[in-house]
Amino acid sequence: MMNSLVYSIQEAFDGFRRARVSTFMTIFTISFLLFIITLFSILFLNADRLVNTLHAEYDIQAFISNTYSEEEVESLRQRVMRLEEIGEVEYVSKKQAAIEFQQEFGDEFFDILEENPLPASLIVKLKQEHQNVNNVKSISAKIAEWEGIDETVHSVTGFDLLIKVSNSARVALVVLLTIVVLGSMFVVSNTIRLIINARRHIIETMELVGATHAFIRRPYLLEGLFQGFLGGTFAAIIVFILLQIVDAQWPNLIWMPATYLLGLVAAGVIFGFLGSLFAVKRFL
Amino acid sequence: MRTRSLCVKKIVMNMIELQNVKVTYSTGDGIERISFNVAPGEMVFLVGPSGAGKSTVLKTIYLEEWPEEGHVRVADFHSLFIKNKDIPYLRRHLGVVFQDFKLLHDRDVFSNVSFVLEVIGQRKKEIKRHVLRALADVGLSHKSRKYPMELSGGEQQRVSIARAIVNEPNIVLADEPTGNLDPVTASEILDVLVRIHSRGTAVLLATHNYNMVKDYKGRIIRIEHGHLV
Numbered sequence: 003m004m005n006s007l008v009y010s011i012q013e014a015f016d017g018f019r020r021a022r023v024s025t026f027m028t029i030f031t032i033s034f035l036l037f038i039i040t041l042f043s044i045l046f047l048n049a050d051r052l053v054n055t056l057h058a059e060y061d062i063q064a065f066i067s068n069t070y071s072e073e074e075v076e077s078l079r080q081r082v083m084r085l086e087e088i089g090e091v092e093y094v095s096k097k098q099a100a101i102e103f104q105q106e107f108g109d110e111f112f113d114i115l116e117e118n119p120l121p122a123s124l125i126v127k128l129k130q131e132h133q134n135v136n137n138v139k140s141i142s143a144k145i146a147e148w149e150g151i152d153e154t155v156h157s158v159t160g161f162d163l164l165i166k167v168s169n170s171a172r173v174a175l176v177v178l179l180t181i182v183v184l185g186s187m188f189v190v191s192n193t194i195r196l197i198i199n200a201r202r203h204i205i206e207t208m209e210l211v212g213a214t215h216a217f218i219r220r221p222y223l224l225e226g227l228f229q230g231f232l233g234g235t236f237a238a239i240i241v242f243i244l245l246q247i248v249d250a251q252w253p254n255l256i257w258m259p260a261t262y263l264l265g266l267v268a269a270g271v272i273f274g275f276l277g278s279l280f281a282v283k284r285f286l
Numbered sequence: 287m288r289t290r291s292l293c294v295k296k297i298v299m300n301m302i303e304l305q306n307v308k309v310t311y312s313t314g315d316g317i318e319r320i321s322f323n324v325a326p327g328e329m330v331f332l333v334g335p336s337g338a339g340k341s342t343v344l345k346t347i348y349l350e351e352w353p354e355e356g357h358v359r360v361a362d363f364h365s366l367f368i369k370n371k372d373i374p375y376l377r378r379h380l381g382v383v384f385q386d387f388k389l390l391h392d393r394d395v396f397s398n399v400s401f402v403l404e405v406i407g408q409r410k411k412e413i414k415r416h417v418l419r420a421l422a423d424v425g426l427s428h429k430s431r432k433y434p435m436e437l438s439g440g441e442q443q444r445v446s447i448a449r450a451i452v453n454e455p456n457i458v459l460a461d462e463p464t465g466n467l468d469p470v471t472a473s474e475i476l477d478v479l480v481r482i483h484s485r486g487t488a489v490l491l492a493t494h495n496y497n498m499v500k501d502y503k504g505r506i507i508r509i510e511h512g513h514l515v
Contacts, residue, residue, distance in 0.1 A: 009404040207388045213405040214375035
């Protein structure tokens with residue numbers, strides 16, 4: 003077993019030497035495709051980040067009836083807090099509301115009016131795991147029905163269209179990413195198939211002298227794996243350099259997980275291996 | 287009881303057994319009702335004109351062609367019962383020499399012969415010993431680092447023979463081994479095969495050239511239009 007494994011590894015490296023151009027083409031193809039996938043991933047990860055930032059405003063403001071006393075407001079607050087999805091509830095008194103209003107619009111407002119027309123309110127914040135548009139809408143509608151609540155408002159309505167667009171964009175990116183991944187597997191498989199096709203004479207002779215299919219396949223699988231590794235490493239180096247350049251020009255524009263570069267190498271290995279597996283399966 | 291034990295003995299004795307073998311190609315050519323045995327250490331010449339079905343007979347023995355009727359047995363492998371995954375192991379019992387040599391042009395003579403042993407997972411040291419002996423047997427020790435394209439046709443066929451005998455098979459199948467060679471070289475190749483046979487290896491040699499083999503000691507089987515005559 004050990005001897006035949008050593009033989010397979012030697013054959014795989016000899017394969018590099020014997021078919022330099024095809025080997026280079028496969029490595030280049032894997033690098034190029036991984037680079038394209040990286041561009042998509044950058045869009046995907048950063049589009050996600052933008053949408054997440056916009057989604058951060060999940061507050062509901064519930065305006066309290068002017069007839070309600072402080073105690074009654076506190077019991078309302080307790081009632082809201084008992085809802086499973088609610089993280090925290092902040093009470094904004096009439097006075098506080100007036101101060102905030104004044105800060106925004108200036109002193110003239112209270113010169114005109116004799117009494118404070120602004121209602122007290124509860125600022126309701128959802129727990130992180132429940133923060134989504136549907137929850138905001140349903141909880142807002144539910145609280146609005148309660149006695150003592152005049153009206154509820156939330157800010158997700160304006161985001162509806164944006165969220166829909168960004169969701170569609172994410173779906174499109176996932177679809178495109180899938181197409182690129184499948185396409186790259188196909189290209190790698192075909193490139194390796196060409197290499198194997200050029201060596202079918204060798205494969206035929208090996209079969210005639212009693213080589214098992216597993217034995218014949220092994221050097222090609224290893225070759226695909228090595229090519230994938232080199233392609234992935236090359237792509238990782240290029241992406242690393244480009245990210246450094248972009249970051250120097252526009253700091254924090256692009257965010258990538260630290261493990262992404264390792265992931266690129268791993269993806270290269272998987273592409274190379276699966277590509278050659280599909281290719282040899284057609285022959286053996 | 288005695289008859290049964292005799293039958294068993296007979297089966298064990300024959301290296302190769304073909305029984306009513308039929309193979310048909312889409313062109314309509316092929317072989318039919320082919321039955322013969324090859325005993326251990328026997329020299330058999332399968333003689334017939336081009337297109338008579340000699341190669342097809344040999345191909346059914348190493349199961350590149352499957353008999354649609356009848357059966358082939360090589361050692362313990364039986365065409366009716368063998369699984370696809372076991373065909374490589376059947377072939378390891380045979381050494382095959384081809385008319386077109388089927389050498390690998392991307393590696394030297396030594397590697398062309400050694401890879402048969404690499405295939406079966408032999409140890410490096412053993413491989414070297416066997417390959418050097420096989421190359422010495424065919425008189426090519428001095429050309430082990432040459433590439434096939436640097437050799438003459440006769441020398442390439444010798445490499446092919448060395449490859450066929452390197453794992454010490456019980457039988458060597460030679461399919462028109464002299465077909466591409468001039469008469470002098472052809473006679474040298476035949477001598478190499480006879481020498482291998484003289485050491486106890488069975489040889490089944492297919493040729494269209496009866497005159498070339500008629501003076502050699504061995505059984506002659508004639509084939510014409512896919513039938514034994």
